[in-house]
Amino acid sequence: AGPITLRFGWCTSAGPTDPYAIAARQFKKALEEFAPGQFNVELYPNRQLGDEKEMLEGLSFGTIDMAVITNSPISRIAPPFQVNDMPFIYANEEQAYRVLDGPIGQQLLKTLEKKNIIGLAFAEGGFRQMINNVRPIYLPKDVAGIKWRVMPNPVYIEMFRALGGNAVPMPWGEVFTAVQQGTVDGLEIPIAVIYNNGFYEVCKYLSLTNHTYSALGILIAKRTYQKLTPEQREAVRKAAIKASREERRMNRQNVAKLIEKLKAKGMKVNEVKDFSAFRQKVKPVYDKFRSSIGEELFERVLAEVSR
Amino acid sequence: MSPAAWVLTIGFLLLLALGVPIVFAIGISSVVAMWLLGIDVVMLAQRMVAGTQSFALLAIPGFILAGDLMTAGGLSSHLINVADRLVRHVRGGLGMVSVLSSMFFACLSGSAPATTATVGSIMIPEMEKRGYSRRFATSLATSVGPLGQIIPPSIPFIVWGVIAEQSITRLFLSGVIPGVVDGLAYMVVCYFVAKRLGIPKERRASIKEVIKAAYEAKWALLAPVIILGGIYGGVFTPTEASMIAVAYALIIGLFVYKGLKPSEVLPIVWRSMRTTAVVMFIIAAASAFCWLLAYERVPARLVGLMLSISESKVVILLLLNLMLLLIGAVMDNIAAMIILSSLLIDLGARLGIDPIQLGPIVVINFAVGMETPPLGYSLFVGSAISGLSIEEIARGMLPFFLVDVGMLMLVTFVPPATLWLPKLVLG
Amino acid sequence: MATLLRRLSDLCAWVTKAMVVLLAVALILCLLIAIFFRYVVGQALSWPEELSMLLFAWLVLLASSLGVREGFHVRLTVIFNRFPPLLRKEMSYSIISLIIAFGAVLFWSGQDLVVRTSGNLSATLGYPLEIINSSAPVCGVLIVIHGLYRLLAIAKGEVEL
Ligand code: NA
Ligand code: NA
Numbered sequence: 001a002g003p004i005t006l007r008f009g010w011c012t013s014a015g016p017t018d019p020y021a022i023a024a025r026q027f028k029k030a031l032e033e034f035a036p037g038q039f040n041v042e043l044y045p046n047r048q049l050g051d052e053k054e055m056l057e058g059l060s061f062g063t064i065d066m067a068v069i070t071n072s073p074i075s076r077i078a079p080p081f082q083v084n085d086m087p088f089i090y091a092n093e094e095q096a097y098r099v100l101d102g103p104i105g106q107q108l109l110k111t112l113e114k115k116n117i118i119g120l121a122f123a124e125g126g127f128r129q130m131i132n133n134v135r136p137i138y139l140p141k142d143v144a145g146i147k148w149r150v151m152p153n154p155v156y157i158e159m160f161r162a163l164g165g166n167a168v169p170m171p172w173g174e175v176f177t178a179v180q181q182g183t184v185d186g187l188e189i190p191i192a193v194i195y196n197n198g199f200y201e202v203c204k205y206l207s208l209t210n211h212t213y214s215a216l217g218i219l220i221a222k223r224t225y226q227k228l229t230p231e232q233r234e235a236v237r238k239a240a241i242k243a244s245r246e247e248r249r250m251n252r253q254n255v256a257k258l259i260e261k262l263k264a265k266g267m268k269v270n271e272v273k274d275f276s277a278f279r280q281k282v283k284p285v286y287d288k289f290r291s292s293i294g295e296e297l298f299e300r301v302l303a304e305v306s307r
Numbered sequence: 308m309s310p311a312a313w314v315l316t317i318g319f320l321l322l323l324a325l326g327v328p329i330v331f332a333i334g335i336s337s338v339v340a341m342w343l344l345g346i347d348v349v350m351l352a353q354r355m356v357a358g359t360q361s362f363a364l365l366a367i368p369g370f371i372l373a374g375d376l377m378t379a380g381g382l383s384s385h386l387i388n389v390a391d392r393l394v395r396h397v398r399g400g401l402g403m404v405s406v407l408s409s410m411f412f413a414c415l416s417g418s419a420p421a422t423t424a425t426v427g428s429i430m431i432p433e434m435e436k437r438g439y440s441r442r443f444a445t446s447l448a449t450s451v452g453p454l455g456q457i458i459p460p461s462i463p464f465i466v467w468g469v470i471a472e473q474s475i476t477r478l479f480l481s482g483v484i485p486g487v488v489d490g491l492a493y494m495v496v497c498y499f500v501a502k503r504l505g506i507p508k509e510r511r512a513s514i515k516e517v518i519k520a521a522y523e524a525k526w527a528l529l530a531p532v533i534i535l536g537g538i539y540g541g542v543f544t545p546t547e548a549s550m551i552a553v554a555y556a557l558i559i560g561l562f563v564y565k566g567l568k569p570s571e572v573l574p575i576v577w578r579s580m581r582t583t584a585v586v587m588f589i590i591a592a593a594s595a596f597c598w599l600l601a602y603e604r605v606p607a608r609l610v611g612l613m614l615s616i617s618e619s620k621v622v623i624l625l626l627l628n629l630m631l632l633l634i635g636a637v638m639d640n641i642a643a644m645i646i647l648s649s650l651l652i653d654l655g656a657r658l659g660i661d662p663i664q665l666g667p668i669v670v671i672n673f674a675v676g677m678e679t680p681p682l683g684y685s686l687f688v689g690s691a692i693s694g695l696s697i698e699e700i701a702r703g704m705l706p707f708f709l710v711d712v713g714m715l716m717l718v719t720f721v722p723p724a725t726l727w728l729p730k731l732v733l734g
Numbered sequence: 735m736a737t738l739l740r741r742l743s744d745l746c747a748w749v750t751k752a753m754v755v756l757l758a759v760a761l762i763l764c765l766l767i768a769i770f771f772r773y774v775v776g777q778a779l780s781w782p783e784e785l786s787m788l789l790f791a792w793l794v795l796l797a798s799s800l801g802v803r804e805g806f807h808v809r810l811t812v813i814f815n816r817f818p819p820l821l822r823k824e825m826s827y828s829i830i831s832l833i834i835a836f837g838a839v840l841f842w843s844g845q846d847l848v849v850r851t852s853g854n855l856s857a858t859l860g861y862p863l864e865i866i867n868s869s870a871p872v873c874g875v876l877i878v879i880h881g882l883y884r885l886l887a888i889a890k891g892e893v894e895l
Contacts, residue, residue: 007602042604044601046649046652048601048649049598049601049602050354050357050598051357053357053857054353054354054357057353057850057851057854058350058353060850060851061347061349061350061353061850062347063346063347063349063350072857073857076854076855076856076857076860077853077854077855079855115854147778152780152783152784152857152858153857153858154780154858154859154860157780157858166776166777166778167778167780168772168778169778169780169783169858170544172472176474177474177476177477177541177733178541178544180541180733180734181540181541181733182541183541183542183543183544201734322832323809323810324810324813325813325814325825325829326809326810326811326813326814326825326829326895327809327829327832327833328801328807328808328809328829328833329807329808329809329810330798330801330807331807331829331832331833331836334836334840335832335835335836338836338839347846348839348842348843348846349843349846349847349850350843351839351840351843352840352843352844352846352847352867352870352871352874353843353847353867355795355840355870355873356791356795356847356866356867356869356870359787359790359791359794359795360787360790360791361787362783362786362787364790365761365765365786365787365790368758368761368790368793369762369765372758372762542773543769543773546765547765547768547769550762550765550766550769551766551769553762554762554766573755576755576758576759577751577754577755579758580754580755580758580793580797581797581800581801581804581806583793583794583797584793584794584797584798584800584801584806585798585801585806585807585808587794587798588794588795588797588798588801588807591794591795591798639808680812684808
């Protein structure tokens, strides 16, 4: 038999700095290294295999083989993943890595097996930041009174409510025009998206709020995985872990470069000093999702990040 | 190509040619392809439900219903009155009224058949009374239909915006100049046809008459102001604008013009939802079909093929226009747009075409396809209203079709025609 | 048997039509409420977007099933109409049979989808996905019922296709 074809999908572009695309390409490269000639990884960017919810279903049906998927849609089929979307839970990347690469991360990935999906590793989209046209965000009170476009996800809506902002869920295609014309004052997105979509043209302030760490799951369909030999499974696992580490390293380099570029484009960039003030404010969000995440898991994460 | 790829292309076209409804030709060829590829058939239902799930698509029932309510409530006929007073003293004036009123109506409606139905049902009998041939009157009403989807709001632009992830507001603005240029050129054709037929001019309406008509139509004239002003002023998104339009048409039709009886409302709602279902069911089924095309990498192969024919951007663009026109002539435009989307986006990126220009190239080609035989909703509506055969209408349409081809060249080869206005309004 | 089928189709059509109109009205109200809260009250609501999408899925799939009964789905007739009447009747039978088969596959596929995604939640409201996904098998069943009705109507010469 010839090499095994793995159809690998993600929702964003195939651009050189796109975190999802980097993860996919790095996986392809690493797998060739660990199991030369045994696999043919076919890449499907730009939602060609469906959006993230649909790709998750496709993985569980076994109709697609692999995907890189954002944490938030994963949490709709496996609620414990909501813990990663809790605002201000990770103060920096190292904390996130400690949780996600340790036993807690393994426990999270295991919860997907009920849905016939094998979770391999966590890559990253980087921290999400706030951009707006009203004022720089230093403290929770600065968020209040501003109209924010948010993702249609209860965690984000609750987070902006808790901070006193006006959360406006809006489809992505209209967001740029809406910011430009003042239908909304600002939004929250990762740095790379700000740059790639030219939001520096329509938004004045970039505040490095690091409010949500965007974890990306590298996933494989159980049906596909079970067809592999033990050696091939090992190669796939090792390749995914290697790809995630490479992607994190490259993404952090890119983000640092992009922040400088955004400054050069005229955005006023500020850092947030007092994260504890924010964490206090979003306490109600933690309480609200505590039970669906699982009390025990949530406490372990909190203990890990306050070490 | 794999057997599945053959089923999705040739098998699909064969079903279409034999008279299987488009949506089922799409669905059946998808099911067979899934079976051949060993893909779990659960994907059919998953893709079909997913195909309906885009917020922007909600504007489709909105604008269809708004258009139906405006016609029933008398807003449309008031607009035609105003157009009539403005241009009837010019030679060929009545033809121009058809064009002008369809341009007005295009600012309310997002669909070609609705525009043809509204303008045609009122204007064809009037034009016949005054010496135009029925063939010309019907051809004109059929040809102006596509203006409904070139001039915003526009259902195909909404669908394209969803697929290509471009701002629908920007896409709407990109259609304004091509739409107006096309309309003006149609008026010129009307002038020459009237001259050849020896149709006399009519009495010029006095300023007072014009003002009176405009005053009576003030509520109807306000509708495009609210819809377009709201969209471009950043007050609401196109989807929301469509719902505002529904509410406005309902209130004015029921309580101001009183052309609409309360008992008529629910039947009109049902009729509009039926039209919506025709369009949306195709979108839903095409979502399964397109997933399979992508899975089999058919679009990427076709782009490769097209790019291998010629190096020249001009030649490829001409080929692209020709291909879109031919496909538009035999297929429903929404279905065609969705099926070809990844191919077109890919090709646009490789040729370096601005995505906001690519939108009108695609949408306007297919809009013209609405009037070209054998399959075009505007054509069907024109034929249904006039009782003329499709062949006969098609012959009368030739001069207008040539105008459309000219406009397509403008859209394809003169980027500012589509890009200047969005840039001006939105920066 | 034939009358039973006809009555079943009539009943389904009536219920479906009423549902579609209700769904449409609810959809419009839902979006108007969203606009009202955003611009008049000044506080955006988070539920209307996803609720309206749920209503829309049902609206589209229900209304489309009626297209089989009423024959309103668009098709190409240029070649079809060139065939002699007898052959056309045979072709009509085949086309409707294909549509019925498609309805059956959609039903099968849809119930499978409902079963295999059970427990998954929607993105914003967190409602169980069975609520939206069951629109597919329902649409499939209705297509089969109306397709059979249509076969009967062709046999009696009431409609061509
Ligand atoms: Na329009
Ligand atoms: Na056509």
